[in-house]
Amino acid sequence: MPTPRTPDPLTLEVVDLIGSVVARYHEEYESAAAGHALTGAQARLLSLLSLEPLPMRRLAQRLKCEPSNVTGIVDRLEARGLVERRPDPADRRVKLAVATEEGRRVARSLQDSLRFAREPLAGLSEPERIALRDALRRMLAES
Amino acid sequence: MPTPRTPDPLTLEVVDLIGSVVARYHEEYESAAAGHALTGAQARLLSLLSLEPLPMRRLAQRLKCEPSNVTGIVDRLEARGLVERRPDPADRRVKLAVATEEGRRVARSLQDSLRFAREPLAGLSEPERIALRDALRRMLAES
DNA sequence: CTCAAATACTTCACTACCTGAAACAACCAT
DNA sequence: ATGGTTGTTTCAGGTAGTGAAGTATTTGAG
Secondary structure (H helix, E strand, O other): OOOOOOOOHHHHHHHHHHHHHHHHHHHHHHHHHHHOOOOHHHHHHHHHHHHOOEEHHHHHHHHOOOHHHHHHHHHHHHHOOOEEEEEOOOOOOOEEEEEOHHHHHHHHHHHHHOOOOOHHHHOOOHHHHHHHHHHHHHHHHOO | OOOOOOOOHHHHHHHHHHHHHHHHHHHHHHHHHHHOOOOHHHHHHHHHHHHOOEEHHHHHHHHOOOHHHHHHHHHHHHHOOOEEEEEEOOEEEEEEEEEOHHHHHHHHHHHHHOOOOOHHHHOOOHHHHHHHHHHHHHHHHOO
């Protein structure tokens, strides 16, 4: 019901800039993933697992997709020795996906190559970064 | 070669917030597209065509993918009457993809439902929006 | 305790997306 | 004229994603 008619040019420009940031972020993420012979989906899943093991079902929730889809992505990562399936001692229905040593190394290296929004941010002064942080926080607040 | 070791917590938080904005933007874009029975790729292509007809090759460049991929996406949009292929009078090799009347209507409706970064922006004052714009501009400047 | 419902995962069939190679037509420069 | 280049399509092959059906396990109601 809000969504003012005829948004002002300033707002339009900011929306456009955000679109550019999104596009740029994606490009860099995909290319960083490709640099490790991973697809975007594989990279996202592996990053999650580098923090902690997760049941397939939780992975699906985090990735906002169906569990049947996660099966395939984990299959492919498992075939490359980056991830393992382990039984959950507490519930024999669930399988924990856990990153292998190699998987964690790849995930770490991936993070390191994600320089976007680290380099560009270097061009901003501290007060500017604070202002940016606050603006982003407020944009995300109203969900 | 820059990429300072041990980035400060403020920078890390901003990077994280940008990640959230990107995720949110994508969710909303995909769901707006799905609301019109379009996939994300179809929606992006149709949006481009709603501005001007484009040769297949240009579409591939804009979408950053291979021309052979564009063929399929245009095929599916054409099957639904949202896009047409027209010969380019100036060069008989090229085919112009042009949005039909219906296609332009769908594209317009899609834009309207893309309220992200319009609603959230409403929470920011004008000086804040200007600061945000400048920060984004500078982030994108150094490519 | 028992057994029916719910939960976790996988498999299958299907569609979309995406790439790279090969084919074909049309253009263009020599 | 003709050989190289360009624009598009087709094809094979692989990943991503959904939804339905199937199996195993857990849980809860009686």
